[in-house]
Amino acid sequence: MTADVPLTTVARAFEILEYIREEGGASVSELTDALDVPKSTVHDYVTTLTRLGYLTNDGGKYDLSLAFLTHGTYAKNDVAYADRVEPALEELADETGEIVWYIVEEGGRGVYAGRGIGRDALQPYASIGTRSALHTIAGGKAILTALPDDRVDEIVAEHGLERHTERTITTREELEEARERIAERGYALNDGENIDGWRAVASPVVLENGLYGAIAVAGPRNRLRGEYFEETLPELAAGTANEVQLRLRSELGTTFSE
Amino acid sequence: MTADVPLTTVARAFEILEYIREEGGASVSELTDALDVPKSTVHDYVTTLTRLGYLTNDGGKYDLSLAFLTHGTYAKNDVAYADRVEPALEELADETGEIVWYIVEEGGRGVYAGRGIGRDALQPYASIGTRSALHTIAGGKAILTALPDDRVDEIVAEHGLERHTERTITTREELEEARERIAERGYALNDGENIDGWRAVASPVVLENGLYGAIAVAGPRNRLRGEYFEETLPELAAGTANEVQLRLRSELGTTFSE
DNA sequence: CTGATCTGTCCGAATATTCCGGACGATCTC
DNA sequence: GAGATCGTCCGGAATATTCGGACAGATCAG
Numbered sequence: 026m027t028a029d030v031p032l033t034t035v036a037r038a039f040e041i042l043e044y045i046r047e048e049g050g051a052s053v054s055e056l057t058d059a060l061d062v063p064k065s066t067v068h069d070y071v072t073t074l075t076r077l078g079y080l081t082n083d084g085g086k087y088d089l090s091l092a093f094l095t096h097g098t099y100a101k102n103d104v105a106y107a108d109r110v111e112p113a114l115e116e117l118a119d120e121t122g123e124i125v126w127y128i129v130e131e132g133g134r135g136v137y138a139g140r141g142i143g144r145d146a147l148q149p150y151a152s153i154g155t156r157s158a159l160h161t162i163a164g165g166k167a168i169l170t171a172l173p174d175d176r177v178d179e180i181v182a183e184h185g186l187e188r189h190t191e192r193t194i195t196t197r198e199e200l201e202e203a204r205e206r207i208a209e210r211g212y213a214l215n216d217g218e219n220i221d222g223w224r225a226v227a228s229p230v231v232l233e234n235g236l237y238g239a240i241a242v243a244g245p246r247n248r249l250r251g252e253y254f255e256e257t258l259p260e261l262a263a264g265t266a267n268e269v270q271l272r273l274r275s276e277l278g279t280t281f282s283e
Numbered sequence: 284m285t286a287d288v289p290l291t292t293v294a295r296a297f298e299i300l301e302y303i304r305e306e307g308g309a310s311v312s313e314l315t316d317a318l319d320v321p322k323s324t325v326h327d328y329v330t331t332l333t334r335l336g337y338l339t340n341d342g343g344k345y346d347l348s349l350a351f352l353t354h355g356t357y358a359k360n361d362v363a364y365a366d367r368v369e370p371a372l373e374e375l376a377d378e379t380g381e382i383v384w385y386i387v388e389e390g391g392r393g394v395y396a397g398r399g400i401g402r403d404a405l406q407p408y409a410s411i412g413t414r415s416a417l418h419t420i421a422g423g424k425a426i427l428t429a430l431p432d433d434r435v436d437e438i439v440a441e442h443g444l445e446r447h448t449e450r451t452i453t454t455r456e457e458l459e460e461a462r463e464r465i466a467e468r469g470y471a472l473n474d475g476e477n478i479d480g481w482r483a484v485a486s487p488v489v490l491e492n493g494l495y496g497a498i499a500v501a502g503p504r505n506r507l508r509g510e511y512f513e514e515t516l517p518e519l520a521a522g523t524a525n526e527v528q529l530r531l532r533s534e535l536g537t538t539f540s541e
Numbered sequence: 542c543t544g545a546t547c548t549g550t551c552c553g554a555a556t557a558t559t560c561c562g563g564a565c566g567a568t569c570t571c
Numbered sequence: 572g573a574g575a576t577c578g579t580c581c582g583g584a585a586t587a588t589t590c591g592g593a594c595a596g597a598t599c600a601g
Binding site: 073088089 | 288289290292293294296297300307327328330331332334335336337339341346348349350351352353354355356357358359360362363366387389390396410411412413414
């Protein structure tokens with residue numbers, strides 16, 4: 026189940042934390058049953074994590090503490106630079122009325138790191154921190170196009186090309202065709218490849234320090250169609266992506282090592 | 284240094300993660316020197332955390348991964364309900380032009396869990412996830428007023444009343460006076476008690492499930508003054524706090540156990 | 542180009558730490 | 572108020588952690 030790591034104690038601690046997040050809180054006995062670990066052992070873990078300030082204990086129910094918010098905000102801003110990107114997302118959300126995402130590659134997956142909500146936006150299917158397979162979303166396909174070929178090979182080898190809908194890309198050949206088309210045009214389209222009825226448009230943001238990201242606009246198929254979907258929106262997304270890329274490059278440029 | 288906990292291995296893992304966050308990334312040898320742990324041991328920790336997906340390794344420099352963003356967003360929304368509060372923060376920020384915070388008590392400290400930025404807002408001195416001593420901020424004083432007396436005793440016993448500026452409350456008597464005044468008025472004021480030149484106004488949000496929070500408006504002393512500071516803003520903050528409280532209560536009310 | 546000195550990584554034996562059965566109250570249920 | 576369930580605590584056995592040392596690669600100075 027758990028990955029083979031040098032320190033199994035640390036792996037167990039995070040297994041417990043992840044279970045608690047997925048279940049929205051848990052008790053000692055619940056964790057005992059779910060993870061098949063004696064309750065005295067579970068107790069050691071949760072008391073440790075509580076004393077360290079990473080869990081709260083409300084009448085026997087343990088839940089993640091806001092300490093993760095500190096770490097998470099750090100990762101979002103200092104690792105993904107989302108605070109620098111968000112004003113541009115808001116602008117694009119105002120212009121288009123839809124949901125705008127800033128997506129960043131990490132560990133071969135796409136992480137939703139920033140968001141702008143337009144006036145007509147549907148209830149989003151993701152939230153900040155959500156991870157998606159790269160090949161199923163517009164932003165991910167833009168990222169896969171920008172990444173070097175051998176890195177794409179690695180990612181496909183590790184994560185495969187899982188099907189989400191009828192339209193999902195599931196073979197390496199299809200992915201390669203898509204990458205070529207996206208490279209030519211400078212933007213990626215998604216038509217229900219992740220979730221039926223949703224369409225999206227995305228353009229990549231690449232930095233010299235190894236960050237691969239994308240700006241994506243997502244909305245319902247009935248609003249994102251025709252020339253607007255295939256020309257107007259891509260231009261807007263590409264404009265924002267370009268602006269963000271230049272902005273980040275100039276702000277962070279001096280610290281790039283190579 | 285580290286708290287006395289059943290599992291020292293877990294404590295060390297988080298010590299390393301916290302060091303990495305504070306320093307903005309670190310190498311094996313840096314961690315070896317800073318934490319006084321042999322490099323082979325440090326290596327075990329960072330490889331474990333990397334394999335688990337909580338650290339990234341960019342040419343020997345380890346940094347927090349976006350996995351913390353997933354946990355942090357969960358804590359923010361499912362524990363502090365910030366997603367439900369944020370629209371009201373935005374509204375209040377639009378009305379006042381200043382920075383608006385949603386602050387939540389956890390472990391006797393105040394956590395900045397939500398934010399709205401008005402048109403005239405100064406560069407904020409905090410970000411989402413930042414922790415502050417409750418007695419030094421308006422939101423914290425509003426929370427301390429809402430909390431039962433014995434819990435306030437506990438918090439003061441654990442954290443003390445550290446001085447931040449000349450105006451900071453540093454004695455239990457001053458705190459008690461402040462609590463009485465705030466209880467009477469229904470809102471708390473802060474005049475440079477945390478950071479010189481900053482003023483703030485806050486009103487509490489209390490839920491039956493044990494959540495103690497506050498809505499605070501913060502800005503520079505030259506804009507927040509006179510009747511506006513002492514009457515208009517408090518009314519606006521109290522209005523938003525009340526609205527948020529009712530909204531959360533009706534949304535979450537059915538799940539309250541008592 | 543070469544030697545010296547940094548890195549990060551890997552290995553295996555000693556031992557300190559985790560693990561877990563069992564016992565204890567407290568709380569809840571019927 | 573009896574029975575079941577839960578969280579907490581304890582201490583010995585077993586195991587995972589620890590850390591010195593060795594190695595290879597990178598970096599740097601001369």
